[in-house]
Amino acid sequence: MSEIQRQFDSVAVQEADFDVGAEIAALSAGRADVGAVASFVGLVRADKLSGEGSEVSAMTLEHYPGMTEKSLEAIVTEAYGRWSLLGTRVIHRFGRLVPGDRIVFVGVASSHRGDAFAACEFIMDYLKTRAPFWKKEDTPEGGRWVDAREADDDAASRWD
Amino acid sequence: MSVKVLYFANLRETLGYSHETLTLPAGIATLGDLRAHLARRGGVWEALGEGRNVRAAINQEMVGADVAVADRDEIAFFPPVTGG
Numbered sequence: 584m585s586e587i588q589r590q591f592d593s594v595a596v597q598e599a600d601f602d603v604g605a606e607i608a609a610l611s612a613g614r615a616d617v618g619a620v621a622s623f624v625g626l627v628r629a630d631k632l633s634g635e636g637s638e639v640s641a642m643t644l645e646h647y648p649g650m651t652e653k654s655l656e657a658i659v660t661e662a663y664g665r666w667s668l669l670g671t672r673v674i675h676r677f678g679r680l681v682p683g684d685r686i687v688f689v690g691v692a693s694s695h696r697g698d699a700f701a702a703c704e705f706i707m708d709y710l711k712t713r714a715p716f717w718k719k720e721d722t723p724e725g726g727r728w729v730d731a732r733e734a735d736d737d738a739a740s741r742w743d
Numbered sequence: 744m745s746v747k748v749l750y751f752a753n754l755r756e757t758l759g760y761s762h763e764t765l766t767l768p769a770g771i772a773t774l775g776d777l778r779a780h781l782a783r784r785g786g787v788w789e790a791l792g793e794g795r796n797v798r799a800a801i802n803q804e805m806v807g808a809d810v811a812v813a814d815r816d817e818i819a820f821f822p823p824v825t826g827g
Contacts, residue, residue, distance in 0.1 A: 625827055644826065645751060645752055646826070647749070647751055647800075647803070647819060647821070649803050650800055650803035650804075650819070653803050653804070654803075654805075675826060675827075686826075686827065687826070687827050707827060710826060710827050711824075711826065711827040712823075712824065713805065713824070714824060714826050714827070715751065715800070715805075715819075715821060715824050715826075716824055716825065716826025716827070717751060717752035717753075717821070717822065717824060717825050717826070718825045718826070719752070728752055728753040728822070728825075729825045730823075730825070731796075731822070731823030731824065731825050732825075735827075
């Protein structure tokens with residue numbers, strides 16, 4: 584399998600949950616050149632709704648099928664260009680999720696920890712501002728779309 | 744020139760459409776032209792007006808307002824993304 588194919592096979596957009604341990608293990612399975620695996624897991628938080636006592640009870644993630652996969656593949660390809668990587672895995676869920684549910688997994692394998700840590704953070708920062716996902720929170724008054732955060736743009740722009 | 748236009752998230756809900764196929768009148772050359780053309784429908788379509796925080800993609804790649812649109816393009820309008 585070519586390097587390019589391996590990068591593209593590493594992206595998944597799915598409703599189903601994923602097994603964090605299995606995903607991390609797969610990044611170094613059967614190979615002796617991997618010296619570091621860094622990973623990130625994003626979860627649904629039970630945030631307080633602004634100005635109210637109630638908390639977010641659930642959220643629904645919408646995405647743009649086709650573009651979502653292409654944008655994640657482009658981000659992974661960019662990471663391969665910037666760091667020395669031996670493998671990556673990006674999984675992003677969509678559909679209805681409740682607090683405590685996993686939303687996103689990013690795993691990066693490299694020879695040394697520096698590249699793995701940096702690439703993992705880079706992929707998350709770019710994903711937050713470039714991958715076409717939108718969160719809608721359930722509130723007692725009905726659904727409410729989550730606003731984009733300026734802090735996410737700042738986090739992504741430090742890699743420019 | 745005919746294009747497919749998609750709308751996502753709160754924009755889809757506001758406009759009441761998830762997609763449409765449009766035959767563009769002469770004079771619409773760029774993404775910005777198309778957006779202004781749609782906003783001129785008035786009412787809820789002013790959500791696409793100048794100054795509104797709307798992002799766009801042509802053929803599934805996020806691009807700016809000055810990019811040219813072509814026949815059969817897939818064009819999408821959506822709010823800033825909030826995944827991860």
